[in-house]
Amino acid sequence: MAPLATPPHRTGLLVIQPVKRRQCAECHLGPLRMLVLEDGSPRCLDCADLGHLVFLPRGDTALTRRSLEESALSAVVVRFNRRKSRYERQGVLVEEAGLARAEERCLADAEARRRRRMRDARRRAQEDVRFAEAFGAEIRRLFPGCPADRARDIAGHASVRGSGRVGRSAA
Ligand SMILES: [Zn+2]
Known part of the structure; x- marks a missing residue:
């Protein structure tokens, strides 16, 4: 991921884990663990219609790739690293059913390898x-x-x- 001083603009949804305590500009819930910036204002996941997504931490590349494939709606979750002055990918938000299907595919692969x-x-x-x-x-x-x-x-x-x-x- 290229170094970025501002939240990266990209196709697909971007969710930020705020370093500072932030509140939702719409429902005033907070501090938020994750937020979406809409017109520069933080929104909680519920107000951004992403509340039903589940967080999959980075680490398992096959599971992440497949979860994204299996989810109609997904978002990349980033957090600002002050020391490195850039946003770093923390994981993804995916649909729970998509994650379940992705886990099944990974299990099937592991079983195939075992056989x-x-x-x-x-x-x-x-x-x-x-x-x-x-x-x-x-x-x-x-x-x-x-x-x-x-x-x-x-x-x-x-x-x-x-x-x-x-x-x-x-x-
Ligand atoms: Zn809200």
Whole structure:
């Protein structure tokens, strides 16, 4: 976000977390935690017809992006950082139903990733078994005197991924 000394003018709604104590110019409620500037005057979210939106703090980019996609009405929430002399994004205001849908999509993604990890782990385990079988057969071919169960044992140890024991065990 570019440094801005005045509230950034942008398409889409902008909600400000005031640094100073501010009251709504319309209903005089305050101090306000969040406000909208309308013609330079602060309005509370209710008077700005944004009271039904829920605040989603910044941090989870996927959830934020999807919440914005799923909300017909949304606003970016900023707060002035005095030290840096600029407004900084604090999060977004989105529709509760939109946030719920976005959370479902993120959960579905996490579930899909979990299933993929399990499939990958199963496939690797199968590869390990196939490798151990082939390796066992090769040990028996090279060392005909080696008992079958001993060859299987060696191959099993050697084919555990990342064991670093292939050379030593085979030797
Ligand atoms: Zn008000």
